[in-house]
Amino acid sequence: MDIIKITDLVKKFPVGNGHFTALNQISLTFGEGEFAGFVGPSGSGKTTLLNIIGSLDTPTEGNAIVLDKSISELSHKQSAKLRNQHIGFIFQTYNLLPVYTVYENVEFALLLQNLSGSVRKKAVLEALEWVGLTDKIKSKPAQLSGGESQRVAIARAMVKKPKIVLADEPTANLDSKNSHNILQTMLKLNEELKTTFIFATHDEKVMKYLKRKISLADGKVVGDEMI
Amino acid sequence: MISFLLKGILRDRSRSLLPVIVVSLGVFLTIVMSAWIKGIFSEVIDMNAKFTTGHVKVMTRVYAENSNQMPLDLALLGVNELKQNLEKDYTDMEWVCRINFGGLLDVPDKNGETRAQGPAAGKAIDFFNNPKEVERMNIVKSIVDGTIPKKPGEAIISHEFAEKFGLGLGQKVTLFGSTMNGSMLFKTFTVCGTIRFGVTMLDRGAILIDISDAQLALDMENGSTEMLGFFNDGEYDKLKATEVVDAFNTKYSKQNDEFSPQMFRLEQQAGLEEYLAMAENMGGIMITFFIIAMSIVLWNTGLLGGLRRYTEYGIRLALGEEKKHIYMTMIYEAILIGIIGSIIGTVLGLGMSYYLQEVGVDFSDITKNINMMIPPIYRAAIYPDLFYIGFIPGLVAMTLGNALVR
Numbered sequence: 001m002d003i004i005k006i007t008d009l010v011k012k013f014p015v016g017n018g019h020f021t022a023l024n025q026i027s028l029t030f031g032e033g034e035f036a037g038f039v040g041p042s043g044s045g046k047t048t049l050l051n052i053i054g055s056l057d058t059p060t061e062g063n064a065i066v067l068d069k070s071i072s073e074l075s076h077k078q079s080a081k082l083r084n085q086h087i088g089f090i091f092q093t094y095n096l097l098p099v100y101t102v103y104e105n106v107e108f109a110l111l112l113q114n115l116s117g118s119v120r121k122k123a124v125l126e127a128l129e130w131v132g133l134t135d136k137i138k139s140k141p142a143q144l145s146g147g148e149s150q151r152v153a154i155a156r157a158m159v160k161k162p163k164i165v166l167a168d169e170p171t172a173n174l175d176s177k178n179s180h181n182i183l184q185t186m187l188k189l190n191e192e193l194k195t196t197f198i199f200a201t202h203d204e205k206v207m208k209y210l211k212r213k214i215s216l217a218d219g220k221v222v223g224d225e226m227i
Numbered sequence: 228m229i230s231f232l233l234k235g236i237l238r239d240r241s242r243s244l245l246p247v248i249v250v251s252l253g254v255f256l257t258i259v260m261s262a263w264i265k266g267i268f269s270e271v272i273d274m275n276a277k278f279t280t281g282h283v284k285v286m287t288r289v290y291a292e293n294s295n296q297m298p299l300d301l302a303l304l305g306v307n308e309l310k311q312n313l314e315k316d317y318t319d320m321e322w323v324c325r326i327n328f329g330g331l332l333d334v335p336d337k338n339g340e341t342r343a344q345g346p347a348a349g350k351a352i353d354f355f356n357n358p359k360e361v362e363r364m365n366i367v368k369s370i371v372d373g374t375i376p377k378k379p380g381e382a383i384i385s386h387e388f389a390e391k392f393g394l395g396l397g398q399k400v401t402l403f404g405s406t407m408n409g410s411m412l413f414k415t416f417t418v419c420g421t422i423r424f425g426v427t428m429l430d431r432g433a434i435l436i437d438i439s440d441a442q443l444a445l446d447m448e449n450g451s452t453e454m455l456g457f458f459n460d461g462e463y464d465k466l467k468a469t470e471v472v473d474a475f476n477t478k479y480s481k482q483n484d485e486f487s488p489q490m491f492r493l494e495q496q497a498g499l500e501e502y503l504a505m506a507e508n509m510g511g512i513m514i515t516f517f518i519i520a521m522s523i524v525l526w527n528t529g530l531l532g533g534l535r536r537y538t539e540y541g542i543r544l545a546l547g548e549e550k551k552h553i554y555m556t557m558i559y560e561a562i563l564i565g566i567i568g569s570i571i572g573t574v575l576g577l578g579m580s581y582y583l584q585e586v587g588v589d590f591s592d593i594t595k596n597i598n599m600m601i602p603p604i605y606r607a608a609i610y611p612d613l614f615y616i617g618f619i620p621g622l623v624a625m626t627l628g629n630a631l632v633r
Contacts, residue, residue, distance in 0.1 A: 080544070080547050082547075083544075085547065099235050100235070108543075109546050112548050
């Protein structure tokens with residue numbers, strides 16, 4: 001069953017008096033438990049497509065239906081709810097909240113769901129166990145290495161057990177060893193929890209792990225292969 | 228969520244330190260200025276009440292209209308009976324007669340010839356039988372040399388006057404003037420003390436004598452220029468005073484008799500009504516000013532903070548937080564910071580106000596040439612409203628400043 005269905009999607013950004021077409025006639029579908037990635041050079045439209053799937057942006061034309069919800073038709077409140085309950089994000093620069101501890105960073109996603117303290121605690125500890133960071137609960141982001149920070153970001157994305165995780169260049173700031181660790185962690189979660197992972201990357205190390213590789217160039221899909 | 232925000236505020240000093248300082252400072256200034264204005268105005272009013280207006284004052288209708296000229300011929304008569312009636316009608320008040328008079332003080336040389344003369348502003352009170360009057364006017368503490376009058380024919384004069392004309396204790400001064408009946412007044416007094424109130428208006432040419440001496444000298448038997456009423460607890464109560472005044476005027480004051488007695492409340496005299504209104508307005512203006520000034524500073528701080536936290540808001544949006552919720556959390560943070568700053572500012576402000584209440588600031592050098600009855604030392608007054616008054620500008624400014632950031 002498709003959890004993401006993109007049809008004839010076009011995204012244009014205004015530039016001066018005209019516009020720039022970032023995505024042009026994209027049509028794709030994703031099923032549950034996929035481990036896929038958009039690959040391509042900078043400016044090919046990877047992040048824009050990820051943002052639309054994540055309901056952070058809307059298509060100019062065409063349709064993007066995520067978990068049976070048309071992104072174009074969602075109100076701010078509905079798109080926030082979709083992200084809060086079903087979509088996790090992992091960023092290149094980790095984007096952890098610097099004044100909060102590892103535990104609190106992971107817990108934040110659950111605070112928005114108004115869950116009780118005990119339920120949150122159980123979920124946070126479980127998420128930190130998945131990424132092997134239970135010993136860093138009280139650490140602040142500044143006290144963590146790059147690899148550890150990205151694992152916290154993964155825990156934060158996974159703590160609410162989302163159906164989809166969108167990862168934008170998650171290994172770009174990491175060395176080879178940490179990149180492999182991170183990817184293995186994500187692969188494990190994908191297999192155990194059946195979470196759909198979609199990457200935006202041009203990192204060869206990531207590409208080796210992908211089970212589906214969608215190539216983008218100048219806003220168009222130029223290749224879509226199962227590996 | 229509140230505890231999450233509180234942790235952020237406490238840990239991220241760049242988010243909270245400057246706003247807390249600004250709010251604390253604004254609240255501190257609001258409280259100190261409010262306490263100080265209240266203290267000064269209260270002291271001025273209290274001083275006027277004790278020396279001039281009483282909490283209420285009875286004069287003849289016509290004397291009231293011309294009181295600045297101190298016209299003795301328009302004074303009250305039958306004051307003993309009137310006083311008895313008032314004491315019977317208003318048991319929680321004390322009633323005292325006073326006579327204000329003007330004249331010329333003549334200082335004789337050893338041959339009895341005029342050595343010096345100066346204008347006199349005289350006040351006669353009940354020195355012999357009413358120690359509360361002496362205490363009320365702070366006379367004992369204000370005496371520089373000598374004592375209060377203890378027998379007829381004794382007078383206290385201004386210390387400056389005594390120094391200027393080389394007058395010592397036991398020496399004679401003669402008061403020239405006119406009596407209630409318009410005849411010439413020549414009455415010689417023995418200087419038993421010199422006084423300095425520290426208030427220019429009271430010290431300039433002052434001569435204080437017993438009221439029985441004044442009544443005798445000024446042909447004012449059973450008369451006085453005014454009768455002052457004071458609440459026994461010493462505190463002025465406007466509502467109570469209004470009731471007393473209305474009842475008295477209904478009973479005693481007659482529209483067609485200009486010599487009938489009329490009673491006035493404290494604020495109805497010496498322009499104090501406007502003075503009190505000004506005090507209230509100043510408090511309001513000051514708080515408004517602080518709210519505007521602090522809001523501008525906090526708005527700017529909020530803008531800078533918002534820019535610095537732009538990434539954080541982006542992450543929170545990605546995590547599924549609504550824009551409106553993020554905005555509301557900013558407001559909650561502002562309220563928390565406002566409360567913290569207001570508490571700090573209130574504590575510091577009350578501390579400073581207490582210091583100013585106990586010690587005050589001596590402005591006597593600056594006010595020595597001012598012809599108003601104002602205290603030489605400006606003190607603050609701590610009153611219950613101060614415990615929450617700072618929260619108004621503190622919370623409003625912080626919340627408004629951040630609300631404008633949107």
